[in-house]
Amino acid sequence: MKIAFIGLGNMGGGMAANLAKAGNAVRAFDLSEAALETARSNGCETFSTAKEAVEGVEAVVSMLPNGGIVKSVYTDDVIGHAPDGAVLLDCSTIDVATAKDVSAAAEAAGYAMVDAPVSGGIAAANGGTLTFMVGGTEEAFGRAEPILQAMGKAVIHAGDAGAGQTAKICNNMLLAISMIGTAEAMTMAQKLGLDPQKFYEISSQSSGYCWSLNAYTPMPGVGVESPADKGYEGGFASALMLKDLKLAMEAAETAGAKVELGEHAKRLYEVFAVESGGKDFSGIIETL
Ligand code: NAD
Numbered sequence: 001m002k003i004a005f006i007g008l009g010n011m012g013g014g015m016a017a018n019l020a021k022a023g024n025a026v027r028a029f030d031l032s033e034a035a036l037e038t039a040r041s042n043g044c045e046t047f048s049t050a051k052e053a054v055e056g057v058e059a060v061v062s063m064l065p066n067g068g069i070v071k072s073v074y075t076d077d078v079i080g081h082a083p084d085g086a087v088l089l090d091c092s093t094i095d096v097a098t099a100k101d102v103s104a105a106a107e108a109a110g111y112a113m114v115d116a117p118v119s120g121g122i123a124a125a126n127g128g129t130l131t132f133m134v135g136g137t138e139e140a141f142g143r144a145e146p147i148l149q150a151m152g153k154a155v156i157h158a159g160d161a162g163a164g165q166t167a168k169i170c171n172n173m174l175l176a177i178s179m180i181g182t183a184e185a186m187t188m189a190q191k192l193g194l195d196p197q198k199f200y201e202i203s204s205q206s207s208g209y210c211w212s213l214n215a216y217t218p219m220p221g222v223g224v225e226s227p228a229d230k231g232y233e234g235g236f237a238s239a240l241m242l243k244d245l246k247l248a249m250e251a252a253e254t255a256g257a258k259v260e261l262g263e264h265a266k267r268l269y270e271v272f273a274v275e276s277g278g279k280d281f282s283g284i285i286e287t288l
Pocket of ligand 1: 007009010050236
């Protein structure tokens with residue numbers, strides 16, 4: 001299949017490489033020459049504009065930093081330039097309103113489009129083990145699914161346009177809250193004189209069981225191996241968690257949803273993202 005890939009950064013670089021490895025003809029574009037160089041070494045053909053990259057393709061995949069960029073790339077370079085009937089897949093994490101607007105503009109111009117944000121970081125993007133949560137019509141999902149399968153381990157149809165972004169930000173709001181809760185409980189247990197490993201053994205098999213504790217234990221040397229054991233390097237940067245919390249709070253306001261813990265988590269990550277200098281989001285335990 002002929003697929004254009006726009007946005008070859010930390011995530012998109014590995015995703016485009018996996019599409020090429022699966023036998024697709026990948027036509028790649030990024031503003032960064034270094035990213036294009038890497039894409040070439042991974043079997044992609046590269047172009048100096050997005051408009052050229054989308055010529056003659058059956059699908060366009062994008063992995064871009066934010067909603068403003070997604071909107072301008074689709075409005076200026078994809079819609080009206082990719083062949084009629086191509087399927088468009090935006091995998092970036094962006095605000096729900098922009099995802100819906102871009103999808104509506106694409107559909108009005110005769111394209112099928114999905115928002116397909118991901119769970120999983122750079123390692124999952126490189127390894128082809130991302131989870132995709134997908135918003136769009138049944139028809140658009142059916143066409144997008146095999147393309148996403150080549151880059152991930154799970155592809156889930158969440159609902160209509162925007163539903164993928166909704167699932168992503170609600171999930172990450174829950175993750176932020178549960179990570180702070182886990183960090184508080186572990187620190188408090190330790191301050192009260194309980195061995196943190198004992199606390200982990202008990203709570204991870206009791207009602208405190210959760211992904212933040214069981215699969216991403218935020219205290220070094222306790223529980224499973226995680227970024228905590230590498231000085232909070234790698235993993236999911238606190239700045240990206242803050243980005244998702246901001247998107248979640250915007251969406252909550254639009255929907256009239258009460259998210260007091262989400263608001264509080266956002267305030268804590270606003271401080272931590274600046275102070276931590278790019279550390280993994282679980283490093284917030286060090287501030288307690
Ligand atoms: P990144 O900054 O590494 O990559 C973004 C790429 O887009 C860069 O290479 C940049 O040059 C390119 N770009 C920017 N504007 C462009 C334009 N107009 N045309 C073409 N290319 C353009 O970011 P990333 O970490 O790869 O994240 C991409 C998206 O994935 C974001 O929406 C992010 O929230 C989401 N995400 C990231 C992670 C992660 O762990 N990094 C995890 C899940 C989701």
